[in-house]
Amino acid sequence: xxxxxxxxxxxxxxxxxxxxxxxxxxxxxxxxxxxxxxxxxxxxxxxxxxxxxxxxxxxxxxxxxxxxxxxxxxxxxxxxxxxxxxxxxxxxxxxxxxxxxxxxxxxxxxxxxxxxxxxxxxxxxxxxxxxxxxxxxxxxxxxxxxxxxxxxxxxxxxxxxxxxxxxxxxxxxxxxxxxxxxxxxxxxxxxxxxxxxxxxxxxxxxxxxxxxxxxxxxxxxxxxxxxxxxxxxxxxxxxxxxxxxxxxxxxxxxxxxxxxxxxxxxxxxxxxxxxxxxxxxxxxxxxxxxxxxxxxxxxxxxxxxxxxxxxxxxxxxxxxxxxxxxxxxxxxxxxxxxxxxxxxxxxxxxxxxxxxxxxxxxxxxxxxxxxxxxxxxxxxxxxxxxxxxxxxxxxxxxxxxxxxxxxxxxxxxxxxxxxxxxxxxxxxxxxxxxxxxxxxxxxxxxxxxxxxxxxxxxxxxxxxxxxxxxxxxxxxxxxxxxxxxxxxxxxxxxxxxxxxxxxxxxxxxxxxxxxxxxxxxxxxxxxxxxxxxxxxxxxxxxxxxxxxxxxxxxxxxxxxxxxxxxxxxxxxxxxxxxxxxxxxxxxxxxxxxxxxxxxxxxxxxxxxxxxxxxxxxxxxxxxxxxxxxxxxxxxxxxxxxxxxxxxxxxxxxxxxxxxxxxxxxxxxxxxxxxxxxxxxxxxxxxxxxxxxxxxxxxxxxxxxxxxxxxxxxxxxxxxxxxxx
Ligand code: SF4
Numbered sequence: 001x002x003x004x005x006x007x008x009x010x011x012x013x014x015x016x017x018x019x020x021x022x023x024x025x026x027x028x029x030x031x032x033x034x035x036x037x038x039x040x041x042x043x044x045x046x047x048x049x050x051x052x053x054x055x056x057x058x059x060x061x062x063x064x065x066x067x068x069x070x071x072x073x074x075x076x077x078x079x080x081x082x083x084x085x086x087x088x089x090x091x092x093x094x095x096x097x098x099x100x101x102x103x104x105x106x107x108x109x110x111x112x113x114x115x116x117x118x119x120x121x122x123x124x125x126x127x128x129x130x131x132x133x134x135x136x137x138x139x140x141x142x143x144x145x146x147x148x149x150x151x152x153x154x155x156x157x158x159x160x161x162x163x164x165x166x167x168x169x170x171x172x173x174x175x176x177x178x179x180x181x182x183x184x185x186x187x188x189x190x191x192x193x194x195x196x197x198x199x200x201x202x203x204x205x206x207x208x209x210x211x212x213x214x215x216x217x218x219x220x221x222x223x224x225x226x227x228x229x230x231x232x233x234x235x236x237x238x239x240x241x242x243x244x245x246x247x248x249x250x251x252x253x254x255x256x257x258x259x260x261x262x263x264x265x266x267x268x269x270x271x272x273x274x275x276x277x278x279x280x281x282x283x284x285x286x287x288x289x290x291x292x293x294x295x296x297x298x299x300x301x302x303x304x305x306x307x308x309x310x311x312x313x314x315x316x317x318x319x320x321x322x323x324x325x326x327x328x329x330x331x332x333x334x335x336x337x338x339x340x341x342x343x344x345x346x347x348x349x350x351x352x353x354x355x356x357x358x359x360x361x362x363x364x365x366x367x368x369x370x371x372x373x374x375x376x377x378x379x380x381x382x383x384x385x386x387x388x389x390x391x392x393x394x395x396x397x398x399x400x401x402x403x404x405x406x407x408x409x410x411x412x413x414x415x416x417x418x419x420x421x422x423x424x425x426x427x428x429x430x431x432x433x434x435x436x437x438x439x440x441x442x443x444x445x446x447x448x449x450x451x452x453x454x455x456x457x458x459x460x461x462x463x464x465x466x467x468x469x470x471x472x473x474x475x476x477x478x479x480x481x482x483x484x485x486x487x488x489x490x491x492x493x494x495x496x497x498x499x500x501x502x503x504x505x506x507x508x509x510x511x512x513x514x515x516x517x518x519x520x521x522x523x524x525x526x527x528x529x530x531x532x533x534x535x536x537x538x539x540x541x542x543x544x545x546x547x548x549x550x551x552x553x554x555x556x557x558x559x560x561x562x563x564x565x566x567x568x569x570x571x572x573x574x575x576x577x578x579x580x581x582x583x584x585x586x587x588x589x590x591x592x593x594x595x596x597x598x599x600x601x602x603x604x605x606x607x608x609x610x611x612x613x614x615x616x617x618x619x620x621x622x623x624x625x626x627x628x629x630x631x632x633x634x635x636x637x638x639x640x641x642x643x644x645x646x647x648x649x650x651x652x653x654x655x656x657x658x659x660x661x662x663x664x665x666x667x668x669x670x671x672x673x674x675x676x677x678x679x680x681x682x683x684x685x686x687x688x689x690x691x692x693x694x695x696x697x698x699x700x701x702x703x704x705x706x707x708x709x710x711x712x713x714x715x716x717x718x719x720x721x722x723x724x
Contacts (some may be wrong), residue, residue, distance in 0.1 A: 001021035001646065003020060003021060004019045004264075004457040005017070005032075005130065006438075006454050006455040007028050007454045008042075008043045009325055009437040009445055009454075010043065010096075010169070011042075011167060011168055011323065011324070012168065012321060012322030012324060012325065012328070012446055013034050013035065013170050014034035014444060014448075014450060014452055015030065015039055015170050016029030016031065016035060016529060017039065017046060020601075023263060023457055023458060023500055024047065024138050028047050033448075033450055033529060033556075034095055034148060034448070034452075035170045035228075036173075036174075040170050040425070041169070041596070041610075042169075043170070045611055047613075049604045049608055052607075053064050053462075053607055054421045056418060056419055056432075056433040056434075056464070057461055058462055059071040059430065059431065060430070061074070061429065061430050062429060062430075067151070067463075068465070069215065071430055072473045072474055073477060073706070074430065074698050075414060075430065076477035076478045076664040077310075079385045082384035088115050088116040088117035088364070089117055089368075090384040090385070091111075091383065091384065091386070092111075092121075092179060092368075092385075092387075093111050093120040093386070093388075094121060094122070094134075094371070094374060094387070094389070094391065094393065095107055095122040095123070095125065095330065095389050096122060096123045096324075097124050097322075097323070097324025097326050097327040097330060097390070098325070098326070098391065099325060099330065100329070100442030100443060100454060100467075100468075100493065101276060101330070101332065101444065101445065101451075102468045102488040102491040102492055103389070103466065103467035103468045104122075104329060104335045105333040105468075105491055105492075105495050106328070106337050106471045106475070106485070107120065108120055108333050108473055109358060109483075109574055110332065110475045110480070110483070112340060112341075112363060112364060113363065114358075114361055114475065116362040117364055117368060118337050118366065118368030119368040119369050119374060120329050120335060120370075121337040121368065121369065122326040122335045122391075123324075123335060123391045124324065124335070125335065125337075125710065125711060126711065126712055127290070127711075128289055128323065128327055129336065129706075129709040130289040130290075130708075131298055131322075132339075132497075133295040134299045134557075134709075135298075135320070136293045137555060138299055138303075138306070139512055139542070139547045139548055139549075139554055139555075140508070140548030140554075140555075142331055143509070143548065144319060144320050144449060145318070146318075146319050147449075147531070147540060149169060149545050151171060151283075151320045152174060152175070152184075152279075152317065152595055153279070153314045154178075154281040154295045154315040155183075155278035155279045156186075156274055156275075156278040156279070156282065158186075158188075158189065158280060158281070159186070159187070159188045159189070159190075159200075159285075160188075160198065160211055160283070160285075160287065160288050161284055161715075162283055162284060162285035162287060162288075163195060163196045164189070164197070164285070164288075165199065167284075167532070171321075171447075172196065185278070186200045186201050187200060187271075187274065188200040188202075190205065190206075190287055191205060191207060191208055191624070192676045192683065193205065194523075194676060204263070204267075205678055207678070208263065208291060208589060208591065209291055209553065211300075212291075213260075213564040214263075215297065215300035215304055216251055216563050217251055217258065218268075218271060219243070219300065220244065220248065220254070221254065221268065222275060222304060225276070227275070227276035227307070228308070229307075229308055229309030232241070232306075233307065233309070236547070236553055237555070237556060238553045238555060238556070239555050240307070240556045241559040242556075242628060243303060246558040246559075247558060250289065250562035250563060251563065251607055254601070259280075272460075272649055275304065275308065277381070279313075279314075279315040280316050281316060281317060283305070283318075283321050284297075284321065285320075285321040286589075286593065287715060288301075290712065291714060291715050292705070292707075292713040292718065293357065293561060293563070294711055295706050295709045295711075296557075296560055296561065296563075298318070298330050299557040303556050303557065305318050306556060307556075312455060312544075312545065313540070316620050317540070319447075322446070326445060326451065328445035328447065329443065329444050329445040334494060335367035336370075337370050338367040341354065342499050342511055344506075345656060346364070346365060346366055357498055358482060364578075369709035370705075371393075371397060371712070372703045372705055374386075375402060376402065376406070376427065378406035378407070379405045381409055384410070385410070385412040385413075385414075386410050386414070387414040387415075387416070388411070388413070388414070388415045389417075389434070390417060390440060391424070392600070392601045394427070395424075395601045395689045395696035396424070396698065397703070397712070398704070399696060399699075400696065400699035400700060401664075401665060412429055413427060413428045414430050414431075414432065415428035415431055416429070416434045417603075418436035419603055420601070421697075422603060422689070422691050432470055433463060433464040433465070434464055434466070436464075436604075438456065438466065439458055439468075441453075441454065441455055441508070442454055442468070443527075449532050450530065450531045451513070451527075451529065451532060452529040453525075466488070467471075468491060471483075475709040489524035492512060492516070492524060493516070495513070496513045496514060497517040499511060499512055499513045500514030507557075508546075508550055509640040510532070510533055510548055511532060512533040512535075513534045513536045528673065533654055536566060541552075547561075547692075549590050560707070561588055568585070571662075575662055577666075587680055588626075588643075588719050588720070589680060589719070590684065590697075590716070590717045591681050592683070592685065592686045592697045592698070592701070592715075594685065594686060594687070595615045595685045595687060597612075597613075598611060598615070599690045601687060602687050602689065618670075618685065619671070619685075620621040620667075620670070620682055620683075621672050621682060622671050622672070622673060622674060622677065623668075623674065623678060624673055624675060625679040626680065627671065627673050630723055631723070632671050632723055634670075634671060634672055634673055635669075635671070635672075636671055636723060637668055637669065637723075637724040638666075638668070638671050638723050639667070639668055639721070639724055640663070640720075640721060641664070641667075641700055641719060642700045642702060642717065643718040643719055646676075667699060669683075685697070688700075700715045700716065701714055709723065
């Protein structure tokens, strides 16, 4: 009996963990490049989550136990009938960053290759599709250029919309150690004074949406002050002049723009000086991605790095921090509705290549429905059969009422999960038991492009199956060839072989794992973590200055929508507390995010006492000034609802979705004072579900999306607070 090396299930850092031979001890894998032996609180408690008290072990049809053969036969009948009677666009898959790359690969192959629909999207749409779109616009391919060592080699790390101390703890610890040993400066740009901001050298507290204006101003000022790498810009980029011209027009008065952001001119100058005189990593996360201008904001960040030539070199570059353990793996195999496998687009040449690789396939010629579009189409009766895997959209998508209506309208809803207790599973026709972490085997890719093995170390009970096995069983029952894989290793080899074919046809692409196409089962089993492109000596992409466009040049990208400067009026002074008080519209913008110790909708971590201590009940966090203005004390109950009136608060654009279909949902929450918050910006943890909260916080978040990436804008929802 030996230790089993596997990968933590909880975040995009992708730490290696070693499980003791008896399965009762866990420690960090010292040989894994992500964590070098360290784990955070969630990682250390991984074994406490096992076994899951509510684990599902047998398929269930309308609440009654059934068997796999009957379940698969029913699925084949319903999906085939939908495609025959209503066309391929009437069926869909909705996937998850919890899936392993092998699961993702066959799901994408079935939907896009054989059903002929691109209606296969993933919950990664909710957390990082803005980064995908920004990378494609700037680099020509969805690529994170840097690696974790850059956080240790940088002189300055700027964290934007990221509470890395809680969400990516091991990486943040690496950064703090680098600061101790070599004096790395840390700047945090975030509306909240988070645990991360509290440890920064400088916390810039912007209102949600202010970061697009800030990085646009930064680009202008760097350029005006000559902080440009002219040789780099000349040799490796295009579009700078047009970008500067459009920003110049939008942000002509630097002083006024800076003041509107809450910065003095000397503070703006300080930021300019920090960028021009240091090697800088700018890391960004959901605070940036989950805005209506998320893609533009990331391009504004990338623009600054291109101007300075700070990309593809040690200790610098833009860095997208991914939330889930395998959000990257899903992107690599085309599990987003907007791209095909191996980062291919829907062009004729790309589709022909895939058609040749998968004989008998029929590729769709256009992107499919993204997450919010898919559930809207379901609610409109256009989707006749859907399979949701390892995710809980009733809680994680915006506009819970719409998602509920969608699932109730769709004639056939299949949900695969490790538990039947999620809010989404309650609305399924057919429930399929899936293997969970500790039981399943495959690969995941972390934020720095490192592919790691996730390995089973516990035998599953009952009849739970790997998701790839369930997908292949359905594909075979529907009569499709090419799904008779004997193992996850065989799927991985096909994934690698496809990357080889793609690299041959499109040499400008960087995604390449072709050396792994001939991996034996034994070598796959023993595979150590490795970064792609596999075989490259250089850990960073673009070190040679070549990007993935045909001309090899990166693009400066001006915002599609010019930056507005948000500002929030202070809450009005209120001396008396009426029985039910509603503030003026526009005075509150709600943010949501992770707590330190919980994971997603608590399905795995909610039963571990040690992980519940930090926040043991849902709460509405309020700035002290807001508490005072509302005459509230800690523990008082408040009703929280989507703001009903679409009135314009000073400087804040009205969300179009607020003009129609405003949800009537209300959340009733005890309030807690939080000194880290700006007045007007309450906060609720995202983890609480219908079982604890009556619904998740997203019940009061409108389904508004970034028009470029289609990523929902969870941050900055205008809400109404009514003390009870
Ligand atoms: Fe797991 Fe992320 Fe913690 Fe690493 S940092 S142990 S991957 S939760």
